[in-house]
Amino acid sequence: MYRPTLRPLHNPIRGQIRAFFAGFGFFANRLYSFAYVRFAKNRPGFEIIEFAPQSGLCNGLILITGASSGVGEALARLLSEEGFSLLLTGRDENRLKSVAKLCRAEWLPLDLAHSLAPLLSWIREKKPGLVINNAGFALYGPAIAHPLSSEMDILEVNAAAAIEISIEAARTLQSNRMPGVILNVSSSAGELPIPSMAVYAAAKACLTSFSKSFDSEMSPYGIRVLASILGPVATPFAHRASSGRYTQTPSWKVISPERAAQKIWEQILKRKAVSAIDFRTRAFLLAAKLLPRPLLEWILQKNLARRYNCRSCQK
Numbered sequence: 001m002y003r004p005t006l007r008p009l010h011n012p013i014r015g016q017i018r019a020f021f022a023g024f025g026f027f028a029n030r031l032y033s034f035a036y037v038r039f040a041k042n043r044p045g046f047e048i049i050e051f052a053p054q055s056g057l058c059n060g061l062i063l064i065t066g067a068s069s070g071v072g073e074a075l076a077r078l079l080s081e082e083g084f085s086l087l088l089t090g091r092d093e094n095r096l097k098s099v100a101k102l103c104r105a106e107w108l109p110l111d112l113a114h115s116l117a118p119l120l121s122w123i124r125e126k127k128p129g130l131v132i133n134n135a136g137f138a139l140y141g142p143a144i145a146h147p148l149s150s151e152m153d154i155l156e157v158n159a160a161a162a163i164e165i166s167i168e169a170a171r172t173l174q175s176n177r178m179p180g181v182i183l184n185v186s187s188s189a190g191e192l193p194i195p196s197m198a199v200y201a202a203a204k205a206c207l208t209s210f211s212k213s214f215d216s217e218m219s220p221y222g223i224r225v226l227a228s229i230l231g232p233v234a235t236p237f238a239h240r241a242s243s244g245r246y247t248q249t250p251s252w253k254v255i256s257p258e259r260a261a262q263k264i265w266e267q268i269l270k271r272k273a274v275s276a277i278d279f280r281t282r283a284f285l286l287a288a289k290l291l292p293r294p295l296l297e298w299i300l301q302k303n304l305a306r307r308y309n310c311r312s313c314q315k
């Protein structure tokens, strides 16, 4: 005779056994890590490298361009403290060397406006899981006041080189089936009409726009392309852009390079596509949308003119 039997869909005893072993595995793992760290600490021949586990980066190798000063240098210090291996680039060989020594990093001196090939072949060979395109510079003053070649170099370093590096890094990661992050350091200048910084603003607008579209193309492969929108940061940037007439110092309007680096790292951890990293920059960009265009241009022009005319600038 046919007798229907009732079988529970979920076996509570088996579930408990599984939970017990899962919990045991977790604690066994923590215990092992703890014991290993206690054993290896301060012993010759052992080095404890802790990659920020929440970073989700598939290898501990990071490329930072423009790491010889300012935000790039602060990023290099921060990420070397997190235990990552770094390749740093810049033009100033001595400065780059001393930052690299401090961060126990590899370094490659090159001018991104003219010689990109060695860096691209390094990317193909080493496959960095995180690339930070940070190198950049500007020249204050009307575009017609500077030699055309210098203006084109602004476009080359801030936009073209960063785009080439991004594409090469993404292609390398994708063909090796590796996830990764490319972060492009952009500027609030790219979101505004900025008389006296026209080419720089155009280059950063190009970089932000490229990052947004390229992120949509690459995210199905687990590769994210992020853009960080920086406002004023107290680095040698303004001093260089004004040919030494103006120095930006930390104030309520200007953040420190260390804070900028911390915010960029947080953006990378959150994989936020585009982020104006500071609330002051966000507030200013919002206000700029509400202001009438002539008034906005007048404010920006006046602010910039103060820097390159050296009327009230600090030396």
Ligand SMILES: NC(=O)c1ccc[n+]([C@@H]2O[C@H](COP(=O)([O-])OP(=O)(O)OC[C@H]3O[C@@H](n4cnc5c(N)ncnc54)[C@H](OP(=O)(O)O)[C@@H]3O)[C@@H](O)[C@H]2O)c1
Pocket: 065, 066, 067, 068, 069, 070, 071, 072, 089, 090, 091, 092, 093, 110, 111, 112, 113, 133, 134, 135, 136, 137, 157, 158, 185, 186, 187, 188, 230, 231, 232, 233, 234, 235, 236, 237, 238, 240
């Ligand atoms: N500071 C700001 O107020 C501000 C605001 C918005 C956005 N940003 C952006 O933030 C990024 C970092 O700038 P920062 O403020 O840290 O300025 P910074 O202190 O002047 O640093 C710029 C870095 O870029 C490198 N670089 C410049 N031209 C290069 C070239 N042709 N080839 C290779 N490397 C080059 C510099 O290397 P060398 O020193 O060796 O020449 C330096 O390491 C830039 O992309 C900048 O546009 C800055």
